[in-house]
Amino acid sequence: MTEQERGVIAGSDSIAMNAYARHFDQVGIVPTHYLLLDEDETSLEVLADVPAILAREPFTRTRLWLTQSWFDRFPGDRSRCRLVEHTPFFRVASPPQFRMRFWKPAVRRENLLWVKERLESRSMGVQSPFSMSRLLHYWAKSTDQPLFCFRGTLTAALNLAWLKDYRTVQLVGVDLTDGSHFYGKEAYQAIVERDNQRFQTDTKLRHGTTLWVGDGFAPPVQPVLSRIAELYRRTGRTLYVSNPESLLVREGIIPHRSIVPQDLVATS
Incomplete structure (x- = not known):
């Protein structure tokens, strides 16, 4: 991704999901919204580190959309979390x-x-x-x-x-x-x-x-x-x-x- 492309995205609203926070160092774009919805056993295990990452800078101004399992696991300020169903x-x-x-x-x-x-x-x-x-x-x-959810968070x-x-x-x-x-x-x-x-x-x-x-x-x-x-x-x-x-x-x-x-x- 070029700097020009990063600039276009950074200047717009954006929605990230799932494991994106792990790749922030490579991408460098703070999303406006973040979705964590998958509550199956595999997802809860594979993405277990993501809530702690989202609780720290630079994600402290990101609006979080979490299902109950992820809401319960979030260690930071929950006032910016929206509890959602899907x-x-x-x-x-x-x-x-x-x-x-x-x-x-x-x-x-x-x-x-x-x-x-x-x-x-x-x-x-x-x-x-x-x-x-x-x-x-x-x-x-x-x-x-x-939210409508079919086979994954993308929908x-x-x-x-x-x-x-x-x-x-x-x-x-x-x-x-x-x-x-x-x-x-x-x-x-x-x-x-x-x-x-x-x-x-x-x-x-x-x-x-x-x-x-x-x-x-x-x-x-x-x-x-x-x-x-x-x-x-x-x-x-x-x-x-x-x-x-x-x-x-x-x-x-x-x-x-x-x-x-x-x-x-x-x-x-």
């Missing part, structure tokens, strides 16, 4: 009515192989696990309502950005290419190698929310992100991704746009 679609704790079955893959093996053509040919339900009317039903219309962050009435939202460093930023590169590589050996696959690093899980109960997040991008367009907002190599761009879900508008880039 609708955890396709998690272990999800209510039974949210556990919709689509075509059932051969458990984890097909998840890791990720054959996109099969998703397109098997069922329209795979393409659109949420209709627009269903998304709107669960989409928070005010901060007093639970909740987009719901929060929508509630804040941001007209242009740009995803920076949110590419869904792998999960090393969450677990750490070495730990994530070990997870991938373990699963490849167990299920006799040969997948490369890829973000877990882009894969089928739960024996077919939990579809990947991409079709839902397509619905959210459509909702942004319908309500006069624009949604972009800064990295042209992002999985979201490559799969045609969200378009690419540079952080710095082309007419502001200095040329020699």
Whole structure:
């Protein structure tokens, strides 16, 4: 990221989430808002150090949006914390009515192989696990309502950005290419190698929310992100991704746009 790009982001409102605080030294941008929502056992363990980081400078002016488990773990001034709920679609704790079955893959093996053509040919339900009317039903219309959350914090962050009435939202460093930023590169590589050996696959690093899980109960997040991008367009907002190599761009879900508008880039 160039200094010009950092300047554009630092001069705008921003929402960070999950493990971002660990990477602050490399990025150097203090977010306006910070989301910690995942309450599953793995997330509580992997992100255990994040609340203590957020309690110190330079994050003391950041508005924190925390679920109860993270609120209880926060050691600093809780007056800047907003206790939030979210609708955890396709998690272990999800209510039974949210556990919709689509075509059932051969458990984890097909998840890791990720054959996109099969998703397109098997069922329209795979393409659109949420209709627009269903998304709107669960989409928070005010901060007093639970944030919509499907397979991860990204969808909740987009719901929060929508509630804040941001007209242009740009995803920076949110590419869904792998999960090393969450677990750490070495730990994530070990997870991938373990699963490849167990299920006799040969997948490369890829973000877990882009894969089928739960024996077919939990579809990947991409079709839902397509619905959210459509909702942004319908309500006069624009949604972009800064990295042209992002999985979201490559799969045609969200378009690419540079952080710095082309007419502001200095040329020699």
